Structures are given as C-alpha cells and as structure tokens.
Amino acid sequence: KAGVTQTPRYLIKTRGQQVTLSCSPISGHRSVSWYQQTPGQGLQFLFEYFSETQRNKGNFPGRFSGRQFSNSRSEMNVSTLELGDSALYLCASSLGGTSNTEAFFGQGTRLTVV
Amino acid sequence: AQKITQTQPGMFVQEKEAVTLDCTYDTSDPSYGLFWYKQPSSGEMIFLIYQGSYDQQNATEGRYSLNFQKARKSANLVISASQLGDSAMYFCAKGLTGGGNKLTFGTGTQLKVEL
Numbered sequence: 303k304a305g306v307t308q309t310p311r312y313l314i315k316t317r318g319q320q321v322t323l324s325c326s327p328i329s330g331h332r333s334v335s336w337y338q339q340t341p342g343q344g345l346q347f348l349f350e351y352f353s354e355t356q357r358n359k360g361n362f363p364g365r366f367s368g369r370q371f372s373n374s375r376s377e378m379n380v381s382t383l384e385l386g387d388s389a390l391y392l393c394a395s396s397l398g399g400t401s402n403t404e405a406f407f408g409q410g411t412r413l414t415v416v
Numbered sequence: 417a418q419k420i421t422q423t424q425p426g427m428f429v430q431e432k433e434a435v436t437l438d439c440t441y442d443t444s445d446p447s448y449g450l451f452w453y454k455q456p457s458s459g460e461m462i463f464l465i466y467q468g469s470y471d472q473q474n475a476t477e478g479r480y481s482l483n484f485q486k487a488r489k490s491a492n493l494v495i496s497a498s499q500l501g502d503s504a505m506y507f508c509a510k511g512l513t514g515g516g517n518k519l520t521f522g523t524g525t526q527l528k529v530e531l
Contacts, residue, residue, distance in 0.1 A: 333517045335517045335518060335519070337519075337521075344521060344522075344523050344524070345507065345509075345519075345521035346521075347518050347519065347520070350517050350518055352517075358517075358518040360518075390459055392459075392461060394461075394517060394519070396517045398517060403449060403466045403468065404451075404463055404466055405451065405463065405511070405517050405519065406463055407453070407460060407461035407462075407463070408460070409458070409459060409460040410459045410460065410461075412459065
C-alpha cells in the first residue's frame with residue numbers, strides 16, 4: 303500500500319511569486335491536512351480537506367489556500383510569497399471519520415523563498 | 417487555546433536503555449486523541465502511537481508505549497531498548513475526536529541515542 307506522496311520535494315521561489323504543492327493521500331483516505339513547520343513557530347496547522355470541502359482551518363492569511371479533488375488528492379497554493387513562507391510543508395492523510403486514530407504524513411515539501 | 421507542552425528540548429540515552437519523553441496538554445474537550453510522531457533529519461513525520469482519551473488501557477506498539485494519565489493531562493512516550501536509529505526529533509500531538517483531522521503539536525524533544 304503506497305504511502306502519502308508529496309510533490310515536489312524541494313522548491314526555490316522568489317518573493318512575490320506563487321507556488322502550488324501537491325499531496326496524494328493513502329488510497330481510501332478522504333481527509334488531507336496541511337501543516338507548516340518552521341524553526342521559529344514549530345508545526346502549525348494550515349487547513350484540512352475532507353470530501354472536497356474545507357473542514358478545518360488554522361490561523362494563516364488568505365494567501366494560503368487549498369483544494370481537494372474527487373480522488374482525494376489535495377493541492378495547497380501560496381500566493382505572493384514572502385521570505386517567512388520558507389518552511390517544510392507537510393500533509394497528513396487519514397480516513398477522516400469521526401474517530402481519527404491515525405494520521406500519516408508525507409515526506410514534505412521544503413520551500414525556500416529568496 | 418489548545419497547548420501541548422514538551423519540557424525536554426533534548427535527551428540523551430544509552431543504547432538498549434529505556435527512555436521516557438514527557439508530554440502534557442491543556443484541553444477542555446471531553447473526548448480527544450493523543451499522538452506521538454518521530455521526525456528524523458530527513459523531515460518525514462513517522463506515526464508511532466495513538467491513545468484515545470477514553471481508552472482504558474495504555475497504548476503499546478512494539479517498543480513504544482504511552483503512559484497516559486488523564487487526570488494529570490499527561491501522555492508520556494516510553495521507548496524501551498533504545499536503538500541508534502531512534503535518534504530523532506519526537507513530537508507529541510493532540511487531535512480532535514469527531515471534528516476531523518487537526519493536530520496541535522508540542523515543540524518536540526530531540527533524542528540522541530549513544531553507544
């Protein structure tokens with residue numbers, strides 16, 4: 303059974319540009335959550351998608367957005383990149399039912415904004 | 417606000433010894449889940465163990481066990497028979513029950529296993 307796949311693994315972007323990250327969950331999992339990890343702020347929840355709908359949202363500006371497709375794959379978009387957006391972006395996949403007892407992460411996308 | 421506290425920024429343990437990583441949490445939720453993850457230097461978050469707040473017994477997964485004390489709001493991870501490959505960052509996280517997949521993480525503990 304394939305794990306969670308995130309692409310690309312590494313990205314370098316310039317301030318002001320936009321970026322799209324992709325996450326393919328484990329087969330059968332309907333929930334995808336996104337997290338930002340930085341040395342200063344640690345791991346912070348961005349948002350969660352379940353059955354193509356945003357179900358939970360963290361405290362990030364509107365420049366951060368996401369979506370989920372009918373096959374449960376999810377994309378995260380960051381517009382007008384800032385230097386502070388440099389981070390490891392992780393997505394987590396789970397069944398998404400009312401009792402989540404596990405959440406599996408991908409290897410992450412390391413974004414560097416210059 | 418939910419808060420997860422890991423008071424040990426770094427820990428050392430000798431190979432084959434047991435080690436306990438501390439985690440305490442704030443919550444007013446009647447029902448919740450607690451998770452532990454391992455993050456090697458490669459960056460991937462590896463799921464280790466889960467404990468539900470209503471589970472009667474402490475969770476165990478191989479060499480990992482969770483010492484859950486609900487009244488004290490603590491969920492310490494115990495790693496038995498440490499191995500060199502256990503050297504990594506360890507995160508405690510709390511999730512919602514019934515509200516989707518949203519985890520609040522602690523700041524982590526860097527574990528170093530020595531010969």
